[in-house]
Amino acid sequence: xxxxxxxxxxxxxxxxxxxxxxxxxxxxxxxxxxxxxxxxxxxxxxxxxxxxxxxxxxxxxxxxxxxxxxxxxxxxxxxxxxxxxxxxxxxxxxxxxxxxxxxxxxxxxxxxxxxxxxxxxxxxxxxxxxxxxxxxxxxxxxxxxxxxxxxxxxxxxxxxxxxxxxxxxxxxxxxxxxxxxxxxxxxxxxxxxxxxx
Numbered sequence: 227x228x229x230x231x232x233x234x235x236x237x238x239x240x241x242x243x244x245x246x247x248x249x250x251x252x253x254x255x256x257x258x259x260x261x262x263x264x265x266x267x268x269x270x271x272x273x274x275x276x277x278x279x280x281x282x283x284x285x286x287x288x289x290x291x292x293x294x295x296x297x298x299x300x301x302x303x304x305x306x307x308x309x310x311x312x313x314x315x316x317x318x319x320x321x322x323x324x325x326x327x328x329x330x331x332x333x334x335x336x337x338x339x340x341x342x343x344x345x346x347x348x349x350x351x352x353x354x355x356x357x358x359x360x361x362x363x364x365x366x367x368x369x370x371x372x373x374x375x376x377x378x379x380x381x382x383x384x385x386x387x388x389x390x391x392x393x394x395x396x397x398x399x400x401x402x403x404x405x406x407x408x409x410x411x412x413x414x415x416x417x418x419x420x421x422x423x
Contacts, residue, residue, distance in 0.1 A: 229376040230415035231269060231423075234386050235288075235296040236261035237409050244329045248322035248356070254295050261410045262296040266303025269378070269412060272423055273304070278376075280304060285311035287380040288318045297380040316369040319382035323356025348403035359403045363388040383407035393418050 236258025240247045254262065273280060285306075287297040298308040325333060334341040344351040352358045366388050384403075391402035393415060412423040 227417045228373055228415060230373060230413075231283075231378045232386060232389060232413040232415060233262075233265050233269075233296065233300060233378070233380045234383055234407055234409050235290075235292040235380060236265075236299075238292055240327075241409070244331075245327055246322040246325050246329070246333075248320060248326040249290065249318055250326045251291050254292050258292070258409065259295070259299060262299035263303055264410055265296075265412055266300035268423055269300060270304040272412075280306055280378075282376055284375050284377045285379075286314050286317065286377060287311055288382060288385075289313040289315055290318060290382070293317070293380045293382065300378070300380065314369065316365055317379060317381040317385060320359065320362040320384035321355075321357045322353050324354040325356060347400075349399040359384065359388060360399070363391060363402070367392055383409075386413060389413070389415075390420065393420055 236254045238247065238252040238258055239255050240250070240252045242255065242257075272278075285297065285301065287293045294313070297311050301311065302308045328336070330341065340353075344353070349359045352361070362384055366385055370389065370392060384407075386407045387402050387405045390405060390413070391397045391399070395418070397405070408422075414421050414423050
């Protein structure tokens with residue numbers, strides 16, 4: 227049975243400002259580092275309570291620095307070597323292409339027609355030189371098919387959304403892009419079921 231602990235990276239300044247971050251490499255801010263430490267402590271406590279040995283888990287992160295730093299902090303809080311994990315580029319965030327760095331409010335001022343088109347169909351809309359949630363879901367679905375051992379993964383909000391959409395199977399695609407994606411909780415996946423830690 228699949229066992230996956232999925233952690234969204236901690237907050238960045240762009241998260242706090244509501245900027246479309248995508249695949250731009252924005253670092254954690256102080257609050258984000260605190261969130262990562264909280265998740266590391268929670269995971270350490272959970273592993274101890276459940277009798278889980280971290281040595282039996284694959285630790286993998288998106289190569290973007292905010293995910294990598296989150297993983298380093300999580301592993302440090304677990305008493306593990308902060309650097310002993312691997313990267314998987316398939317776990318990178320959805321790319322917003324030319325829109326990265328702007329807020330949706332700014333986008334509506336610059337290109338209202340495009341902002342309205344995306345708002346009408348976030349699942350299928352592809353920003354200029356970007357990626358749709360539908361495209362991201364296909365990428366993450368292919369990655370999920372390769373998860374064949376217990377894993378701790380650190381990735382991104384959009385990835386969290388489509389992962390839950392894939393696992394639940396009954397969330398309308400129009401709702402997947404607006405699912406809440408906390409940065410201070412851990413998504414626990416057992417088989418095709420999930421819960422929050």
